[in-house]
Amino acid sequence: RQTQSSNIEQLAEQVVAGDRRALARAITLVESTRPDHRASADALLAQLLPETGKAVRLGISGVPGVGKSTFIEAFGLYLIEQGRRVAVLAVDPSSRRAGGSILGDKTRMELLSRSPDAFIRPSPAGRSLGGVARRTREVLLLCEAAGYDVGIVETVGVGQSETAVAEMVDLFALLLLPGGGDELQGIKKGIVELAELVVVNKADGDMQAAARRAAAEYRSALRMLRPLSADWQVPVLQVSSTEHRGFAEVWAAVQRHREVLGEAGLASRRAAQAKAWMWSEIEEELRSRFAAAPAVAARLAEAEAAVAAGRTTPAAAAQELLGRFLGEAPSRD
Ligand code: GDP
Incomplete structure (x- = not known):
């Protein structure tokens, strides 16, 4: 872990120094779907944010x-x-x-x-x-x-x-x-x-x-x-x-x-974009965790079929799945 974080620090320095190969490596890291890469990518981005x-x-x-x-x-x-x-x-x-x-x-x-x-x-x-x-x-x-x-x-x-x-x-x-x-x-x-x-x-x-x-x-x-x-x-x-x-x-x-x-206008435009970006990160993450959760995955196809066939309402099916995701008993109200 120690080596990893010092590697990230080094990579960040090389990126800032304008090293093209380091930039390419940083991009590969950021684009990777591997969870351990994601953690490193987040660390790298955090380090580079001031730049x-x-x-x-x-x-x-x-x-x-x-x-x-x-x-x-x-x-x-x-x-x-x-x-x-x-x-x-x-x-x-x-x-x-x-x-x-x-x-x-x-x-x-x-x-x-x-x-x-x-x-x-x-x-x-x-x-x-x-x-x-x-x-x-x-x-x-x-x-x-x-x-x-x-x-x-x-x-x-x-x-x-x-x-x-x-x-x-x-x-x-x-x-x-x-x-x-x-x-x-x-x-x-x-x-x-x-x-x-x-x-x-x-x-x-x-x-x-x-x-x-x-x-x-x-x-x-x-x-x-x-x-x-x-x-x-x-x-x-x-x-x-x-x-x-x-x-x-x-x-x-x-x-x-x-x-x-103006400077203030640009800053507020970017601030709004950053906030919207945060929410889209939350939505994406929640959605993928939701669909991957075993309790949800086991019921998902069935729930979709039931909704498609009109046997249950979309709202009721969503509540049931969300209940499973959050580890609660299915809501009956
Ligand atoms: P893209 O699909 O939007 O990326 O379009 P391209 O850049 O590939 O261009 C499509 C075609 O339009 C190519 O054959 C270009 O050479 C041509 N083209 C692009 N810009 C101009 C221009 O300013 N004038 C003329 N006459 N042709 C252009």
Whole structure:
């Protein structure tokens, strides 16, 4: 135990010193499902906590094909030119399907991945969204401790993962195509509502005029969807990720958003996120312990069948199972 805790201390020091291999080892530890690894990971994170929080945390979403990888690679290289160090993480619960994932593709962002000032980590595999999100949050903290001062969290704009990403970043950006005006309708309203920055990608060549039109349409659509906020009106910008245009404007918008939030605003946003994170840890842990408890496991299938068949009410079945979990006699009220 003694050696273990001094090992963790050493690993923490190496991470802070910017040792990439130590960072990779720390991430492997944090992503591990082994209970003893979990204990070490928690110790490591506790030790590194004072070194975290210094990065600009950005979320980026958009449908497959919109150009997320192209944008992140080129924008990342732009930021590195500005003297930044960039970590790119992904939240993609579907990446467990081997080979089927866009975000898991190893050849993505090859140029960026070769930069000593970039660190790219694919989505942790084989978990629920909740599991992927909690590990990604932790990996983001590790990267901050390692001195990466911009953390980009990427997700595919098709499902639930956007909310999870929005809950771990300072600014959530949505990438759109210079398509017709009804493109916004194709994206779930909830996702558009999360966007604090809209970037129309592929504003180049033949698509330049369409991009300008699309940007204007998105601007008015956003105004209808989200009534003008006194604090922050969602900017709609145009970029070309292949021609490396528009990045300065994107970064300026990110900076402006930070100024508008202010230090206190940013701190309270992150405080709320940390509290929500704690509750989701509690929920996940309770749920998995509940399902694994022998007294519950023995009755679970039967209870589900009884509820499905309408032989018992969901509330009564839940009470009975919870009673077993908590070691009480089944509640009869
Ligand atoms: P992702 O699925 O959102 O990660 O999209 P990718 O980054 O893989 O890009 C999808 C396709 O769009 C690729 O063929 C890219 O070369 C292309 N693409 C990405 N950004 C741009 C851009 O700014 N302009 C043009 N013309 N094509 C782009």
